[in-house]
Amino acid sequence: MPYLKIPGFRKLPQTGVIYVMQRAAEKGWKAGDPLWSNLGQGAPEAGVLDGAPKRVENLNIPLHLHEYSPTSGQLELRQKVADLYNYRYRQGKSSQYTWENVSISGGGRIALTRIAASMGSINMGHFIPDYTAYEELLGVFKAFVPIPIIQDVTCGYQVSLEHIKQEITGRGLSAVLLSNPCNPTGQVIAGNQLQQLVELGRDYNCSLILDEFYSHYIYTDVNVNSKYPTMISAAKYVEDVNNDPVIIIDGLTKNWRYPGWRISWTVAPKDVIQVVTSAGSFLDGGANNMVQQQALSLLEPEYVIQETKALQACFAKKRDYMLNRLIKMGIKVEKEPQGTFYIWANLSGLPAKIADGFKFLEAGLEEKVITVPGIFFDVNPEKRRTYARFHQYSRISFGPAMDELTRGLDAIERVIKRYK
Incomplete structure:
Protein backbone atom coordinates (compact mmCIF):
# COMPACT_ATOMS: atom_id res chain seq x y z
CA MET A 1 0.00 0.00 0.00
CA PRO A 2 1.54 3.40 -0.99
CA TYR A 3 2.16 5.73 1.96
CA LEU A 4 3.02 9.41 2.24
CA LYS A 5 6.36 10.59 3.58
CA ILE A 6 4.50 11.76 6.68
CA PRO A 7 4.22 8.71 8.96
CA GLY A 8 0.97 6.79 9.08
CA PHE A 9 -0.85 8.38 6.13
CA ARG A 10 -1.61 6.49 2.94
CA LYS A 11 -2.22 7.89 -0.51
CA LEU A 12 -5.83 8.17 -1.60
CA PRO A 13 -7.16 8.44 -5.14
CA GLN A 14 -9.28 11.35 -6.29
CA THR A 15 -12.76 10.89 -7.67
CA GLY A 16 -13.09 11.51 -11.39
CA VAL A 17 -14.73 14.90 -11.05
CA ILE A 18 -12.13 16.16 -8.56
CA TYR A 19 -9.31 15.02 -10.84
CA VAL A 20 -10.67 16.76 -13.94
CA MET A 21 -11.44 19.95 -12.03
CA GLN A 22 -7.86 20.05 -10.74
CA ARG A 23 -6.53 19.56 -14.26
CA ALA A 24 -8.82 22.34 -15.49
CA ALA A 25 -7.66 24.66 -12.70
CA GLU A 26 -4.06 24.03 -13.75
CA LYS A 27 -5.08 25.20 -17.24
CA GLY A 28 -6.63 28.40 -15.88
CA TRP A 29 -10.25 27.42 -15.20
CA LYS A 30 -12.11 29.30 -12.47
CA ALA A 31 -15.73 28.90 -11.47
CA GLY A 32 -17.92 31.35 -13.37
CA ASP A 33 -15.30 32.09 -16.04
CA PRO A 34 -17.40 32.91 -19.14
CA LEU A 35 -14.68 31.56 -21.46
CA TRP A 36 -14.89 28.05 -20.02
CA SER A 37 -17.58 25.38 -20.20
CA ASN A 38 -17.77 22.80 -17.44
CA LEU A 39 -19.34 19.67 -18.95
CA GLY A 40 -17.65 17.54 -16.31
CA GLN A 41 -19.11 18.71 -13.02
CA GLY A 42 -21.90 16.47 -11.72
CA ALA A 43 -24.26 19.28 -10.80
CA PRO A 44 -27.35 20.77 -12.47
CA GLU A 45 -27.82 24.44 -13.22
CA ALA A 46 -29.06 26.01 -10.00
CA GLY A 47 -30.69 29.15 -11.40
CA VAL A 48 -34.24 30.03 -12.33
CA LEU A 49 -36.07 27.72 -14.77
CA ASP A 50 -39.23 28.57 -16.69
CA GLY A 51 -42.24 27.40 -14.71
CA ALA A 52 -40.22 26.44 -11.62
CA PRO A 53 -40.89 27.75 -8.10
CA LYS A 54 -38.99 30.80 -6.93
CA ARG A 55 -35.45 30.00 -5.80
CA VAL A 56 -34.44 30.49 -2.16
CA GLU A 57 -32.24 33.58 -1.84
CA ASN A 58 -32.34 34.28 1.89
CA LEU A 59 -32.13 32.13 5.01
CA ASN A 60 -33.91 33.04 8.23
CA ILE A 61 -31.81 31.73 11.13
CA PRO A 62 -33.46 31.67 14.58
CA GLU A 302 -46.97 21.14 -4.69
CA TYR A 303 -43.43 22.54 -4.72
CA VAL A 304 -41.92 19.19 -5.76
CA ILE A 305 -44.44 18.71 -8.58
CA GLN A 306 -43.89 22.22 -9.98
CA GLU A 307 -40.09 21.99 -9.73
CA THR A 308 -39.95 18.53 -11.33
CA LYS A 309 -42.14 19.50 -14.27
CA ALA A 310 -39.98 22.54 -14.98
CA LEU A 311 -36.80 20.53 -14.53
CA GLN A 312 -37.89 17.82 -16.96
CA ALA A 313 -38.99 20.29 -19.62
CA CYS A 314 -35.68 22.15 -19.44
CA PHE A 315 -33.35 19.16 -19.26
CA ALA A 316 -35.17 17.16 -21.95
CA LYS A 317 -34.47 20.02 -24.40
CA LYS A 318 -30.82 20.13 -23.38
CA ARG A 319 -30.52 16.36 -23.68
CA ASP A 320 -31.89 16.36 -27.23
CA TYR A 321 -29.71 19.30 -28.21
CA MET A 322 -26.54 17.64 -26.93
CA LEU A 323 -27.39 14.25 -28.45
CA ASN A 324 -27.95 15.75 -31.88
CA ARG A 325 -24.73 17.73 -31.83
CA LEU A 326 -22.52 14.95 -30.51
CA ILE A 327 -23.82 12.44 -33.05
CA LYS A 328 -23.17 14.91 -35.89
CA MET A 329 -19.59 15.23 -34.64
CA GLY A 330 -19.05 11.49 -34.97
CA ILE A 331 -19.35 10.64 -31.26
CA LYS A 332 -21.31 7.44 -30.70
CA VAL A 333 -24.12 7.27 -28.17
CA GLU A 334 -24.93 3.59 -27.77
CA LYS A 335 -27.92 4.14 -25.49
CA GLU A 336 -29.71 7.46 -25.19
CA PRO A 337 -30.04 8.50 -21.54
CA GLN A 338 -33.49 7.83 -20.09
CA GLY A 339 -32.56 9.80 -16.99
CA THR A 340 -29.79 11.88 -15.29
CA PHE A 341 -28.14 14.76 -17.18
CA TYR A 342 -25.22 12.88 -18.72
CA ILE A 343 -24.30 11.44 -22.10
CA TRP A 344 -22.22 8.24 -21.96
CA ALA A 345 -20.16 8.96 -25.06
CA ASN A 346 -18.24 6.33 -27.03
CA LEU A 347 -15.15 8.03 -28.52
CA SER A 348 -13.91 5.09 -30.61
CA GLY A 349 -15.02 6.68 -33.88
CA LEU A 350 -12.92 9.81 -33.36
CA PRO A 351 -9.34 10.29 -34.61
CA ALA A 352 -6.95 8.00 -32.71
CA LYS A 353 -5.22 10.85 -30.84
CA ILE A 354 -8.47 11.77 -29.05
CA ALA A 355 -10.29 8.41 -29.06
CA ASP A 356 -9.48 7.96 -25.38
CA GLY A 357 -11.16 9.56 -22.38
CA PHE A 358 -7.98 11.11 -20.95
CA LYS A 359 -6.71 12.31 -24.30
CA PHE A 360 -10.16 13.73 -25.07
CA LEU A 361 -10.14 15.55 -21.72
CA GLU A 362 -6.68 17.03 -22.26
CA ALA A 363 -7.49 18.15 -25.80
CA GLY A 364 -10.72 19.70 -24.55
CA LEU A 365 -8.92 21.64 -21.81
CA GLU A 366 -6.91 23.38 -24.53
CA GLU A 367 -10.25 24.66 -25.86
CA LYS A 368 -11.57 25.45 -22.36
CA VAL A 369 -14.11 22.61 -22.08
CA ILE A 370 -14.15 20.00 -19.29
CA THR A 371 -15.28 16.35 -19.58
CA VAL A 372 -14.76 13.22 -17.44
CA PRO A 373 -12.88 10.15 -18.76
CA GLY A 374 -15.04 7.03 -18.76
CA ILE A 375 -12.41 4.94 -16.99
CA PHE A 376 -13.32 6.68 -13.71
CA PHE A 377 -16.67 4.87 -13.77
CA ASP A 378 -15.02 1.47 -13.87
CA VAL A 379 -15.58 1.05 -10.13
CA ASN A 380 -12.51 -0.92 -9.04
CA PRO A 381 -11.99 -0.80 -5.25
CA GLU A 382 -8.30 -0.99 -4.24
CA LYS A 383 -7.49 -1.70 -7.91
CA ARG A 384 -8.09 -5.42 -7.46
CA ARG A 385 -8.61 -5.82 -11.21
CA THR A 386 -5.69 -5.06 -13.51
CA TYR A 387 -7.77 -4.55 -16.65
CA ALA A 388 -9.42 -1.16 -17.00
CA ARG A 389 -12.68 -0.83 -18.90
CA PHE A 390 -14.24 2.16 -20.70
CA HIS A 391 -10.98 3.93 -21.60
CA GLN A 392 -12.61 4.97 -24.91
CA TYR A 393 -15.58 6.58 -23.18
CA SER A 394 -16.33 9.98 -21.72
CA ARG A 395 -19.14 11.30 -19.54
CA ILE A 396 -20.37 14.61 -20.94
CA SER A 397 -22.84 16.58 -18.83
CA PHE A 398 -25.78 18.63 -20.00
CA GLY A 399 -26.24 19.90 -16.45
CA PRO A 400 -25.10 23.51 -17.12
CA ALA A 401 -27.32 26.23 -18.54
CA MET A 402 -27.89 26.26 -22.30
CA ASP A 403 -25.42 29.05 -23.09
CA GLU A 404 -22.59 27.21 -21.33
CA LEU A 405 -23.69 23.95 -22.94
CA THR A 406 -23.56 25.50 -26.41
CA ARG A 407 -20.14 27.02 -25.70
CA GLY A 408 -18.83 23.65 -24.56
CA LEU A 409 -20.14 21.76 -27.59
CA ASP A 410 -18.62 24.40 -29.87
CA ALA A 411 -15.30 23.73 -28.14
CA ILE A 412 -15.62 19.95 -28.58
CA GLU A 413 -16.38 20.53 -32.25
CA ARG A 414 -13.18 22.56 -32.57
CA VAL A 415 -11.20 19.78 -30.90
CA ILE A 416 -12.49 17.16 -33.32
CA LYS A 417 -11.86 19.35 -36.40
CA ARG A 418 -8.32 20.02 -35.21
CA TYR A 419 -7.47 16.31 -35.02
CA LYS A 420 -9.21 15.18 -38.20
Whole structure:
Protein backbone atom coordinates (compact mmCIF):
# COMPACT_ATOMS: atom_id res chain seq x y z
CA MET A 1 0.00 0.00 0.00
CA PRO A 2 1.54 3.40 -0.99
CA TYR A 3 2.16 5.73 1.96
CA LEU A 4 3.02 9.41 2.24
CA LYS A 5 6.36 10.59 3.58
CA ILE A 6 4.50 11.76 6.68
CA PRO A 7 4.22 8.71 8.96
CA GLY A 8 0.97 6.79 9.08
CA PHE A 9 -0.85 8.38 6.13
CA ARG A 10 -1.61 6.49 2.94
CA LYS A 11 -2.22 7.89 -0.51
CA LEU A 12 -5.83 8.17 -1.60
CA PRO A 13 -7.16 8.44 -5.14
CA GLN A 14 -9.28 11.35 -6.29
CA THR A 15 -12.76 10.89 -7.67
CA GLY A 16 -13.09 11.51 -11.39
CA VAL A 17 -14.73 14.90 -11.05
CA ILE A 18 -12.13 16.16 -8.56
CA TYR A 19 -9.31 15.02 -10.84
CA VAL A 20 -10.67 16.76 -13.94
CA MET A 21 -11.44 19.95 -12.03
CA GLN A 22 -7.86 20.05 -10.74
CA ARG A 23 -6.53 19.56 -14.26
CA ALA A 24 -8.82 22.34 -15.49
CA ALA A 25 -7.66 24.66 -12.70
CA GLU A 26 -4.06 24.03 -13.75
CA LYS A 27 -5.08 25.20 -17.24
CA GLY A 28 -6.63 28.40 -15.88
CA TRP A 29 -10.25 27.42 -15.20
CA LYS A 30 -12.11 29.30 -12.47
CA ALA A 31 -15.73 28.90 -11.47
CA GLY A 32 -17.92 31.35 -13.37
CA ASP A 33 -15.30 32.09 -16.04
CA PRO A 34 -17.40 32.91 -19.14
CA LEU A 35 -14.68 31.56 -21.46
CA TRP A 36 -14.89 28.05 -20.02
CA SER A 37 -17.58 25.38 -20.20
CA ASN A 38 -17.77 22.80 -17.44
CA LEU A 39 -19.34 19.67 -18.95
CA GLY A 40 -17.65 17.54 -16.31
CA GLN A 41 -19.11 18.71 -13.02
CA GLY A 42 -21.90 16.47 -11.72
CA ALA A 43 -24.26 19.28 -10.80
CA PRO A 44 -27.35 20.77 -12.47
CA GLU A 45 -27.82 24.44 -13.22
CA ALA A 46 -29.06 26.01 -10.00
CA GLY A 47 -30.69 29.15 -11.40
CA VAL A 48 -34.24 30.03 -12.33
CA LEU A 49 -36.07 27.72 -14.77
CA ASP A 50 -39.23 28.57 -16.69
CA GLY A 51 -42.24 27.40 -14.71
CA ALA A 52 -40.22 26.44 -11.62
CA PRO A 53 -40.89 27.75 -8.10
CA LYS A 54 -38.99 30.80 -6.93
CA ARG A 55 -35.45 30.00 -5.80
CA VAL A 56 -34.44 30.49 -2.16
CA GLU A 57 -32.24 33.58 -1.84
CA ASN A 58 -32.34 34.28 1.89
CA LEU A 59 -32.13 32.13 5.01
CA ASN A 60 -33.91 33.04 8.23
CA ILE A 61 -31.81 31.73 11.13
CA PRO A 62 -33.46 31.67 14.58
CA LEU A 63 -30.97 31.65 17.45
CA HIS A 64 -31.71 28.06 18.49
CA LEU A 65 -30.55 26.80 15.07
CA HIS A 66 -26.98 27.76 15.91
CA GLU A 67 -26.93 24.63 18.05
CA TYR A 68 -25.91 21.20 16.80
CA SER A 69 -28.46 19.25 14.82
CA PRO A 70 -29.44 15.79 16.06
CA THR A 71 -27.25 13.25 14.27
CA SER A 72 -30.32 11.78 12.59
CA GLY A 73 -31.60 15.22 11.61
CA GLN A 74 -34.42 17.43 12.78
CA LEU A 75 -37.50 15.36 13.57
CA GLU A 76 -39.76 17.74 11.64
CA LEU A 77 -37.67 17.36 8.48
CA ARG A 78 -37.50 13.58 8.88
CA GLN A 79 -41.29 13.42 9.05
CA LYS A 80 -41.56 15.78 6.08
CA VAL A 81 -39.43 13.41 3.98
CA ALA A 82 -41.55 10.44 5.08
CA ASP A 83 -44.75 12.32 4.22
CA LEU A 84 -43.47 13.12 0.72
CA TYR A 85 -42.65 9.47 -0.01
CA ASN A 86 -46.02 8.35 1.33
CA TYR A 87 -47.82 10.96 -0.77
CA ARG A 88 -45.96 10.27 -3.97
CA TYR A 89 -45.38 6.51 -3.83
CA ARG A 90 -47.45 4.87 -1.08
CA GLN A 91 -51.00 6.18 -1.28
CA GLY A 92 -53.45 3.43 -0.32
CA LYS A 93 -50.78 1.18 1.20
CA SER A 94 -51.18 0.01 4.78
CA SER A 95 -47.46 0.29 5.57
CA GLN A 96 -46.37 3.92 5.69
CA TYR A 97 -43.04 5.62 6.33
CA THR A 98 -42.64 7.72 9.49
CA TRP A 99 -39.84 9.87 10.87
CA GLU A 100 -38.32 6.67 12.29
CA ASN A 101 -37.63 5.54 8.69
CA VAL A 102 -35.61 8.65 7.79
CA SER A 103 -32.14 9.90 8.62
CA ILE A 104 -30.82 13.28 7.46
CA SER A 105 -27.16 13.72 6.57
CA GLY A 106 -24.80 16.25 5.01
CA GLY A 107 -24.91 15.14 1.38
CA GLY A 108 -25.02 11.92 -0.59
CA ARG A 109 -21.44 10.83 0.10
CA ILE A 110 -22.03 11.16 3.85
CA ALA A 111 -25.21 9.09 3.59
CA LEU A 112 -23.35 6.39 1.65
CA THR A 113 -20.44 6.47 4.08
CA ARG A 114 -22.78 5.98 7.04
CA ILE A 115 -24.31 2.97 5.30
CA ALA A 116 -20.93 1.48 4.37
CA ALA A 117 -19.68 1.89 7.94
CA SER A 118 -22.76 0.01 9.13
CA MET A 119 -22.29 -3.06 6.94
CA GLY A 120 -21.11 -6.38 8.38
CA SER A 121 -18.77 -9.04 7.00
CA ILE A 122 -20.68 -9.69 3.78
CA ASN A 123 -20.34 -9.81 0.01
CA MET A 124 -21.73 -6.63 -1.56
CA GLY A 125 -22.54 -6.44 -5.26
CA HIS A 126 -21.95 -3.26 -7.23
CA PHE A 127 -22.32 -2.42 -10.90
CA ILE A 128 -19.83 -1.34 -13.55
CA PRO A 129 -20.02 1.40 -14.78
CA ASP A 130 -21.42 3.41 -11.90
CA TYR A 131 -20.84 6.51 -9.76
CA THR A 132 -17.11 7.22 -9.36
CA ALA A 133 -17.25 7.90 -5.60
CA TYR A 134 -18.35 4.31 -4.96
CA GLU A 135 -14.79 3.13 -5.67
CA GLU A 136 -13.01 4.41 -2.57
CA LEU A 137 -16.17 3.96 -0.48
CA LEU A 138 -16.19 0.25 -1.31
CA GLY A 139 -12.47 -0.07 -0.63
CA VAL A 140 -11.96 1.87 2.60
CA PHE A 141 -14.29 -0.24 4.78
CA LYS A 142 -12.81 -3.71 5.18
CA ALA A 143 -15.78 -5.50 6.74
CA PHE A 144 -17.42 -6.33 3.41
CA VAL A 145 -16.13 -7.64 0.10
CA PRO A 146 -17.19 -5.68 -3.03
CA ILE A 147 -18.23 -7.94 -5.91
CA PRO A 148 -18.44 -6.32 -9.39
CA ILE A 149 -21.39 -6.95 -11.69
CA ILE A 150 -20.61 -6.01 -15.29
CA GLN A 151 -23.05 -4.16 -17.52
CA ASP A 152 -22.04 -2.89 -20.94
CA VAL A 153 -23.39 -2.20 -24.40
CA THR A 154 -24.08 -5.91 -25.06
CA CYS A 155 -26.87 -5.81 -22.47
CA GLY A 156 -27.85 -2.21 -23.12
CA TYR A 157 -26.20 -1.20 -19.84
CA GLN A 158 -28.93 -3.00 -17.92
CA VAL A 159 -28.26 -6.36 -16.28
CA SER A 160 -31.21 -8.74 -16.41
CA LEU A 161 -33.03 -9.66 -13.23
CA GLU A 162 -32.10 -13.30 -13.81
CA HIS A 163 -28.42 -12.30 -13.88
CA ILE A 164 -28.80 -10.32 -10.65
CA LYS A 165 -30.55 -13.31 -9.07
CA GLN A 166 -27.65 -15.56 -10.08
CA GLU A 167 -25.17 -13.09 -8.59
CA ILE A 168 -27.10 -12.95 -5.31
CA THR A 169 -27.48 -16.70 -4.97
CA GLY A 170 -24.20 -17.79 -6.55
CA ARG A 171 -21.90 -15.28 -4.85
CA GLY A 172 -23.86 -15.04 -1.63
CA LEU A 173 -24.55 -11.32 -1.90
CA SER A 174 -26.18 -9.81 1.17
CA ALA A 175 -26.42 -6.33 -0.36
CA VAL A 176 -26.34 -4.67 -3.78
CA LEU A 177 -25.46 -1.01 -4.38
CA LEU A 178 -26.57 0.85 -7.51
CA SER A 179 -27.56 4.27 -8.78
CA ASN A 180 -30.99 4.47 -10.41
CA PRO A 181 -31.09 6.27 -12.81
CA CYS A 182 -27.51 5.25 -13.45
CA ASN A 183 -24.67 7.74 -13.35
CA PRO A 184 -23.05 7.74 -15.98
CA THR A 185 -25.15 5.81 -18.54
CA GLY A 186 -28.53 7.42 -17.81
CA GLN A 187 -30.32 4.06 -17.95
CA VAL A 188 -33.35 3.60 -15.70
CA ILE A 189 -34.85 0.66 -13.84
CA ALA A 190 -38.56 1.43 -13.56
CA GLY A 191 -42.06 -0.07 -13.55
CA ASN A 192 -42.31 -3.85 -13.51
CA GLN A 193 -38.55 -4.23 -13.66
CA LEU A 194 -38.07 -2.12 -10.52
CA GLN A 195 -40.92 -3.93 -8.78
CA GLN A 196 -39.31 -7.29 -9.57
CA LEU A 197 -35.95 -6.05 -8.32
CA VAL A 198 -37.53 -5.12 -4.98
CA GLU A 199 -39.21 -8.54 -4.85
CA LEU A 200 -35.85 -10.16 -5.59
CA GLY A 201 -34.26 -8.42 -2.62
CA ARG A 202 -37.16 -9.39 -0.40
CA ASP A 203 -37.33 -13.05 -1.55
CA TYR A 204 -33.57 -13.67 -1.37
CA ASN A 205 -32.87 -11.59 1.75
CA CYS A 206 -30.53 -9.18 -0.03
CA SER A 207 -30.49 -5.48 0.86
CA LEU A 208 -30.92 -3.10 -2.07
CA ILE A 209 -29.07 0.17 -1.54
CA LEU A 210 -30.49 2.53 -4.16
CA ASP A 211 -28.94 5.89 -4.94
CA GLU A 212 -31.97 7.78 -6.32
CA PHE A 213 -30.40 11.23 -6.62
CA TYR A 214 -31.45 11.53 -10.29
CA SER A 215 -34.93 10.06 -9.87
CA HIS A 216 -36.70 13.22 -11.10
CA TYR A 217 -34.58 13.47 -14.27
CA ILE A 218 -36.73 11.09 -16.29
CA TYR A 219 -37.29 11.53 -20.04
CA THR A 220 -39.45 8.48 -20.81
CA ASP A 221 -43.25 8.44 -20.57
CA VAL A 222 -43.35 12.14 -19.71
CA ASN A 223 -46.87 13.55 -20.00
CA VAL A 224 -46.93 17.32 -19.55
CA ASN A 225 -50.69 17.22 -18.93
CA SER A 226 -50.44 14.65 -16.13
CA LYS A 227 -51.08 15.74 -12.56
CA TYR A 228 -47.80 14.16 -11.51
CA PRO A 229 -44.49 14.35 -13.35
CA THR A 230 -42.72 11.04 -13.92
CA MET A 231 -40.58 10.21 -10.91
CA ILE A 232 -39.26 6.81 -9.89
CA SER A 233 -38.48 5.23 -6.54
CA ALA A 234 -38.23 1.72 -5.16
CA ALA A 235 -40.40 3.05 -2.31
CA LYS A 236 -43.42 2.43 -4.53
CA TYR A 237 -42.87 -1.33 -4.44
CA VAL A 238 -41.98 -1.83 -0.78
CA GLU A 239 -44.57 -3.96 1.02
CA ASP A 240 -43.47 -3.45 4.63
CA VAL A 241 -41.37 -0.34 5.27
CA ASN A 242 -39.74 -1.91 8.34
CA ASN A 243 -39.02 -5.37 6.96
CA ASP A 244 -38.32 -5.06 3.23
CA PRO A 245 -34.52 -4.67 2.79
CA VAL A 246 -34.74 -1.49 0.68
CA ILE A 247 -32.50 1.46 1.53
CA ILE A 248 -33.04 4.65 -0.50
CA ILE A 249 -30.73 7.67 -0.65
CA ASP A 250 -31.75 11.03 -2.12
CA GLY A 251 -31.44 14.71 -1.31
CA LEU A 252 -31.62 18.31 -2.44
CA THR A 253 -28.44 18.14 -4.56
CA LYS A 254 -29.82 17.04 -7.93
CA ASN A 255 -33.62 16.69 -7.86
CA TRP A 256 -34.10 20.03 -6.10
CA ARG A 257 -31.05 21.68 -7.76
CA TYR A 258 -29.53 22.85 -4.47
CA PRO A 259 -26.12 21.12 -4.52
CA GLY A 260 -24.48 23.64 -2.21
CA TRP A 261 -26.92 22.93 0.62
CA ARG A 262 -25.43 19.46 1.25
CA ILE A 263 -28.66 17.95 2.57
CA SER A 264 -29.52 14.31 1.89
CA TRP A 265 -31.68 11.64 3.45
CA THR A 266 -31.77 7.90 3.86
CA VAL A 267 -35.16 6.17 3.81
CA ALA A 268 -35.05 2.62 5.18
CA PRO A 269 -36.40 0.21 7.79
CA LYS A 270 -36.17 1.85 11.21
CA ASP A 271 -33.60 -0.71 12.43
CA VAL A 272 -31.28 0.41 9.60
CA ILE A 273 -31.90 4.07 10.43
CA GLN A 274 -30.85 3.46 14.03
CA VAL A 275 -27.59 1.86 12.89
CA VAL A 276 -26.65 4.49 10.29
CA THR A 277 -27.42 7.20 12.85
CA SER A 278 -24.98 5.53 15.23
CA ALA A 279 -22.40 5.52 12.45
CA GLY A 280 -23.07 9.21 11.85
CA SER A 281 -22.40 9.97 15.51
CA PHE A 282 -18.71 9.19 15.05
CA LEU A 283 -18.30 9.88 11.33
CA ASP A 284 -19.79 13.33 10.81
CA GLY A 285 -21.94 14.40 13.74
CA GLY A 286 -24.96 15.53 11.73
CA ALA A 287 -26.08 17.82 8.91
CA ASN A 288 -26.24 21.62 8.89
CA ASN A 289 -28.96 22.62 11.35
CA MET A 290 -29.88 25.96 9.76
CA VAL A 291 -30.33 24.60 6.24
CA GLN A 292 -32.54 21.74 7.45
CA GLN A 293 -35.11 24.21 8.69
CA GLN A 294 -35.23 25.97 5.32
CA ALA A 295 -35.57 22.64 3.48
CA LEU A 296 -39.01 22.00 4.98
CA SER A 297 -40.81 24.22 2.46
CA LEU A 298 -39.03 22.54 -0.46
CA LEU A 299 -40.62 19.19 0.40
CA GLU A 300 -44.23 20.33 0.07
CA PRO A 301 -45.82 18.14 -2.66
CA GLU A 302 -46.97 21.14 -4.69
CA TYR A 303 -43.43 22.54 -4.72
CA VAL A 304 -41.92 19.19 -5.76
CA ILE A 305 -44.44 18.71 -8.58
CA GLN A 306 -43.89 22.22 -9.98
CA GLU A 307 -40.09 21.99 -9.73
CA THR A 308 -39.95 18.53 -11.33
CA LYS A 309 -42.14 19.50 -14.27
CA ALA A 310 -39.98 22.54 -14.98
CA LEU A 311 -36.80 20.53 -14.53
CA GLN A 312 -37.89 17.82 -16.96
CA ALA A 313 -38.99 20.29 -19.62
CA CYS A 314 -35.68 22.15 -19.44
CA PHE A 315 -33.35 19.16 -19.26
CA ALA A 316 -35.17 17.16 -21.95
CA LYS A 317 -34.47 20.02 -24.40
CA LYS A 318 -30.82 20.13 -23.38
CA ARG A 319 -30.52 16.36 -23.68
CA ASP A 320 -31.89 16.36 -27.23
CA TYR A 321 -29.71 19.30 -28.21
CA MET A 322 -26.54 17.64 -26.93
CA LEU A 323 -27.39 14.25 -28.45
CA ASN A 324 -27.95 15.75 -31.88
CA ARG A 325 -24.73 17.73 -31.83
CA LEU A 326 -22.52 14.95 -30.51
CA ILE A 327 -23.82 12.44 -33.05
CA LYS A 328 -23.17 14.91 -35.89
CA MET A 329 -19.59 15.23 -34.64
CA GLY A 330 -19.05 11.49 -34.97
CA ILE A 331 -19.35 10.64 -31.26
CA LYS A 332 -21.31 7.44 -30.70
CA VAL A 333 -24.12 7.27 -28.17
CA GLU A 334 -24.93 3.59 -27.77
CA LYS A 335 -27.92 4.14 -25.49
CA GLU A 336 -29.71 7.46 -25.19
CA PRO A 337 -30.04 8.50 -21.54
CA GLN A 338 -33.49 7.83 -20.09
CA GLY A 339 -32.56 9.80 -16.99
CA THR A 340 -29.79 11.88 -15.29
CA PHE A 341 -28.14 14.76 -17.18
CA TYR A 342 -25.22 12.88 -18.72
CA ILE A 343 -24.30 11.44 -22.10
CA TRP A 344 -22.22 8.24 -21.96
CA ALA A 345 -20.16 8.96 -25.06
CA ASN A 346 -18.24 6.33 -27.03
CA LEU A 347 -15.15 8.03 -28.52
CA SER A 348 -13.91 5.09 -30.61
CA GLY A 349 -15.02 6.68 -33.88
CA LEU A 350 -12.92 9.81 -33.36
CA PRO A 351 -9.34 10.29 -34.61
CA ALA A 352 -6.95 8.00 -32.71
CA LYS A 353 -5.22 10.85 -30.84
CA ILE A 354 -8.47 11.77 -29.05
CA ALA A 355 -10.29 8.41 -29.06
CA ASP A 356 -9.48 7.96 -25.38
CA GLY A 357 -11.16 9.56 -22.38
CA PHE A 358 -7.98 11.11 -20.95
CA LYS A 359 -6.71 12.31 -24.30
CA PHE A 360 -10.16 13.73 -25.07
CA LEU A 361 -10.14 15.55 -21.72
CA GLU A 362 -6.68 17.03 -22.26
CA ALA A 363 -7.49 18.15 -25.80
CA GLY A 364 -10.72 19.70 -24.55
CA LEU A 365 -8.92 21.64 -21.81
CA GLU A 366 -6.91 23.38 -24.53
CA GLU A 367 -10.25 24.66 -25.86
CA LYS A 368 -11.57 25.45 -22.36
CA VAL A 369 -14.11 22.61 -22.08
CA ILE A 370 -14.15 20.00 -19.29
CA THR A 371 -15.28 16.35 -19.58
CA VAL A 372 -14.76 13.22 -17.44
CA PRO A 373 -12.88 10.15 -18.76
CA GLY A 374 -15.04 7.03 -18.76
CA ILE A 375 -12.41 4.94 -16.99
CA PHE A 376 -13.32 6.68 -13.71
CA PHE A 377 -16.67 4.87 -13.77
CA ASP A 378 -15.02 1.47 -13.87
CA VAL A 379 -15.58 1.05 -10.13
CA ASN A 380 -12.51 -0.92 -9.04
CA PRO A 381 -11.99 -0.80 -5.25
CA GLU A 382 -8.30 -0.99 -4.24
CA LYS A 383 -7.49 -1.70 -7.91
CA ARG A 384 -8.09 -5.42 -7.46
CA ARG A 385 -8.61 -5.82 -11.21
CA THR A 386 -5.69 -5.06 -13.51
CA TYR A 387 -7.77 -4.55 -16.65
CA ALA A 388 -9.42 -1.16 -17.00
CA ARG A 389 -12.68 -0.83 -18.90
CA PHE A 390 -14.24 2.16 -20.70
CA HIS A 391 -10.98 3.93 -21.60
CA GLN A 392 -12.61 4.97 -24.91
CA TYR A 393 -15.58 6.58 -23.18
CA SER A 394 -16.33 9.98 -21.72
CA ARG A 395 -19.14 11.30 -19.54
CA ILE A 396 -20.37 14.61 -20.94
CA SER A 397 -22.84 16.58 -18.83
CA PHE A 398 -25.78 18.63 -20.00
CA GLY A 399 -26.24 19.90 -16.45
CA PRO A 400 -25.10 23.51 -17.12
CA ALA A 401 -27.32 26.23 -18.54
CA MET A 402 -27.89 26.26 -22.30
CA ASP A 403 -25.42 29.05 -23.09
CA GLU A 404 -22.59 27.21 -21.33
CA LEU A 405 -23.69 23.95 -22.94
CA THR A 406 -23.56 25.50 -26.41
CA ARG A 407 -20.14 27.02 -25.70
CA GLY A 408 -18.83 23.65 -24.56
CA LEU A 409 -20.14 21.76 -27.59
CA ASP A 410 -18.62 24.40 -29.87
CA ALA A 411 -15.30 23.73 -28.14
CA ILE A 412 -15.62 19.95 -28.58
CA GLU A 413 -16.38 20.53 -32.25
CA ARG A 414 -13.18 22.56 -32.57
CA VAL A 415 -11.20 19.78 -30.90
CA ILE A 416 -12.49 17.16 -33.32
CA LYS A 417 -11.86 19.35 -36.40
CA ARG A 418 -8.32 20.02 -35.21
CA TYR A 419 -7.47 16.31 -35.02
CA LYS A 420 -9.21 15.18 -38.20
